[in-house]
Amino acid sequence: MKRVVLGLIAAVLLNACAAHEKTGDRAAAVGDWKSAYSSYRQAVAKEPNNPELKLKFDNARERALQDAQQRAQTCAQVNDWGCALAESDFALSVEPGNAEIAGFRAHAAQQVALGQLDTAVSQAQQGQYGEAVSLMDRALQLSSVPEVSTRAEDVRRIVITQGRVQADRYLHEGNYIAAHELAQLVLRLDGSASAWAQQIATEYEHFITEEVERLSRDGDAARAQHDWIRAQQSYASALSLRQGGRAASLEAYSRHMGHAEQRLASQDWHGAADGYRAAQHTGQDDGYAAQQLERVQLRPYRVVLRSVLVTPGRPDGRAWVGPNNDIFVRLANRVTQMAQRRQMTDLVVDLAMSLPHENRPTLRVEVRHPDGMHLTTQPRNGIYTPYDAEFVAIANAFDERRVIFQVFMDGPHGSELLGSTEVPMRELVEHRDVSLDGRSILSLRLATSVGDGRVPGPSIGMANVLPPPPPPGRPAGPPVHTAAPVH
Incomplete structure (x- = not known):
């Protein structure tokens, strides 16, 4: 096993070496000696005892060094000292001990540094103090010859002198952040400005404290209106000025609430629930996230059809069934008028139950749920019929799907x-007791309660509407009102 592993490792190294060698060969073929040198160097590192490979490497190294020196000289002749510095850096990486290249590189670095300092002086004079100091620092890193140091002192003097004036101007204008930043920059260059910089820092801290509180109050106002985006932005702005404090947890709360509301709008119930839970965990919930979490969670609900009251007769006044005698007409008119004025009262129920037996239709209610359930109650006689039949459905308080x-x-x-009527599931979940009406339906009363542990589908007094069995050789027809008993 050990031999196999060692063999695999050797094969990998050989493949890598061959790949680097081929890359070097391609670069050498087009005269790209820097790339060839780099590739051959990697190949030699993996196969140091390959004489042919070492010969290629030595040749590429020599050619790359010559090219770099020639390009450095060419760049210097046209005062392109950045190019000259880059080429001499490469040449020194190939031959670190070459004093001639090192001397040329030092001269190129000095020229680049002086050019940077000329730019820094111009920037400082234009009020770009931060950029000027940054460029000055880079120049001093490149070269420390007296000429560079003297020119850097010019930059330093301008920044200190003009920077103090500009910082005081910022302070007078109420731009405390800019004043403080510039004062700290001046202090870095001139330690004697500490008292002046400290005074600005004190005013800056006072401003930051007040500004953080103002932004936090803005966030509080937006949060009270459930404007989560504006609240989160206000708290985030406060945190950008000073980390920590009450804005930190409130920013997180508003961010999670905003995320939850976005998921809610797209009916991503689980994503919304996760957002509300995260908001609760910030410790800043005033009860709203908990309430929304309770409303958005999907759970089974028992929907109970309590009763149905239909008009005593057809729109033209005729009874649904039986003759139109005087007793029927008087009772029918009174039931209709009282039901429309007083809705479902005991008196209306008593009057409906007083309708002559021959005028009492056999009623049945079918339920069509968007989950695909098609259910029916058992048939019962009378224009008023108590059922207490129920079904179970999964929903939440935001479910806009309608039940027919x-x-x-x-x-x-x-x-x-x-007649037919419909209602969104959210209304059943939220209101629990609902009375619907529709064409010829004076009242269809429903009651809803949580049905934890219940399985969606028909329950007490409800059955599935089943299609009739198809005749031999024919496809099944549309559903008929055949009740499948629920056990």
Whole structure:
């Protein structure tokens, strides 16, 4: 096993070496000696005892060194000292002990540094103090000859002199942040300015304290209005001035609430719930996140059809069934008028139950749920019919899907649709007790409660509407009102 592993390692190294050698060969073929040198160097490191490879490396090294020196000289002749410095840096990396190259490199670095300092002086005179100091620092890193140091002192003097004036101007204008930043820059260059810089720092800290509180209050106002984006932005602005404090947890709370509301708008219930939980964990919830979490969580609900009251007769005044005698007409008119004025009262129920038996239709309610459930109650007689039939559905308080309730009258020749009404699931979840109406439906009463542990589908007094069995050789027809008992 050990031999196999060692063999695999050797194969990998050989492949890598061959790849670097081929890359070097391609670069050498087009005269790109820097790339050839780099590739051959990697190949030799993996296969140091290969004489042919070492010969290629030595040749590429010599050619790359010559090219770099020639280019450095050419760049220097046209005062392109940045190019000359880069080429001499490469040449020194190839031959570190070459004093001639090192001397040329030092001269090129001096020229680059002086050019940078000329630019820094111009920037300082134009009020670009931070940029000027940064460029001055880079120049001093490149070269420390007296000429460079003297020119750097010019930059330093301008920044100190003009910077103090500009910082005081910023302070007078109320731009405390700019004043403080510039004062700290001046202090870095001139230690004697410490008292002056400290005075500005004191005023800056006072401003920051007040500004953080102002931004936090703005966030509080937006949070009270559930404007989570504006609240989060206000708290984030406060944190950009000073980390920590009450803005930190409130920024996180607003951010999580904003995320939750976005997920809610796209009906990503689980994502919304995660956002509300995260908001609660910040410790800043005033109860709203907990309330929304309770409302958004999907759970089973028992929807109970309590009762149905339909009009005593058809729109033209005729009874649904039976003759139109005087007793029916008087009761029908009174039931309709009182139901419309007083809704469902005991008196309305008593009047509906007083309707002659021959005028009492056989009613049945079908339920069509967006989950695909198609359910029916058992048929019962009377224009008022208590059912207490129920089904279970998964929903939450934001579920806009609509449930359709259809009231049918069954007869010897089939079923007739008397009326239909519908309601969004969220209304059933939120209000729990709902009374609906519709064409010929005076009242369809529903009650909803949490059905933890219940399985979606028909329950007490409800059954699935089943399609009839197809005749031999024919496809199944549309569903008929055949009840499948629920056990």
